Amino acid sequence: MTDVGSLVFVVELTILVLAAFLGFEVISKVPTMLHTPLMSGTNFIHGIVIVGAILVLGEADDTYLKTIGFIAMVLATANVVGGWFVTDRMLEMFKRRPEPGEREPKK
């Protein structure tokens, strides 16, 4: 373990590959009818770049970094908040056939 820098890289690469296999496993169990919520749900999850945006903006010490970080912050927050609410709205709609008694009132 002479070169710690590249060891970190290899460990991170390992995590990446394992996450890829895990992702394929988990996603392949999602039924076709939920593919749109899956897309918007994963949309929400890639909003995790907000962590990067906070780090950049929070540690920014010149105008260039502040500008870039600020834009990234706006985009990432829109991604997180919008992605989550859209997914929630969609999933709320998926219902089973209501029981005869609880059928919604007509007219």
Place this chain on the structure above:
Amino acid sequence: MISDPDVIGLLYLVAIVCFILALRFLSSPKHARRGNWLGGVGMIIAIATTLLREGIGNWALIVIGAAIGAAVGLVGARKVKMTAMPQMVALFNGVGGGAAALVALAEFHTSGGDLVWDSALSTVLSALIGSISFAGSLVAFAKLQELVSGRPIVFPGQNIVNIVVLAAAVVIGIAIVGGLESQWAIDVLVVLALIFGVMFVLPIGGADMPVVISMLNAFTGLAASATGFVLHSTVLIVAGMLVGASGTLLTLLMAKAMNRSVANVLFGAFGQVQAGAGQARADDGRTVRATTADDVAVQLSFARKVIIVPGYGMAVAQAQHDVRQLADLLEEKGVDVKYAIHPVAGRMPGHMNVLLAEANVPYTQLFEMDEINPEFPQTDVALVIGANDVTNPAARSDQSSPIYGMPILDVDKAASIVVMKRSMNPGFAGIDNELYLDPKTTMLFGDAKESVLKLIGAVKAM
């Protein structure tokens, strides 16, 4: 204030577990919503942990930026119609990719370009993929929102131009990894990636959007993952890769559902090639028979079994609620009503399911292609509402057809077929549908919503 990197890492691990469970819960509509809540908890933990890290300042900017972003996201999420969901997903893909690219740019700037090769590689990949995803998603959004034509936009030598642009970006990327430390290099890289993003989505037609959107989704995930390498953040690496895996899987599924390779979808510029194909058949004496709502109402009311085949036309006309009302009326008359959902019906994976769920159609009434196809021979009426290419029997029989080999719904095997269509214009694939010339088929022309409303009236009057 959290200064211990182990504590930070552990909190991020909790967030990771939340994200994985969120996706796991999506395996059934019963607890899918709970899964999304769990994902939300994970995100809050990740954000809170990051905010509490040592050395975070510029609070005013963070709060203002978050407030603007949250307001935009919230209003967008609340206001968007379910029919416009593909655009919305495209847009969120874009902003996520843009944010990833910006973070990479900032890290490059902070380091003064003086990066170890592995950090340089991650930075380049994040900037490259993020920028492509950003520009490509905005074009996809513009196409779906019909700000620009949904038809393929092509010019001679397009693929060559695209390859040259991408190759130039890659060469600069390699130079940066190899030690080129100038700011202009990464700027040029981003500009080239943006150009490529625009150029590669422009020639892709509306019907191929499910593939493109899935792929942009994967790109943004991968960009986020690359950003994770730049920042040495496990939560970014894992969460980004989960999205990358999901998008990749969906891309492959969609391409398979159209029996085309991903490369063919991306570079084929579908719908331009076969100007003459299918024309000859229209001249063989068979004609299209138009019908009226009253006739269809009689047909439907006295049927034992009806299968509804929704397509993009239903989405455009926003007819899903009326379709469901019609189905309810028929069920009250004792008709067995089912819905047949083709995997690429609509403009994104699962598009029809969401629209019908919005109209309160229980998901137990929706059937996938493989489940429902054996039922068409016992079906009295197949009611096709704004679907076209996914019902074209030419996909089974005509080797010269561009959609030959694509799995379709066997609508033509039903005892009778009613096609609701705006006009005789061919579908997005730009080919004639032989189904319309079938002697068992009648056409009900008009806007899907108006036609369905007329049908409801006629069925009620009986």
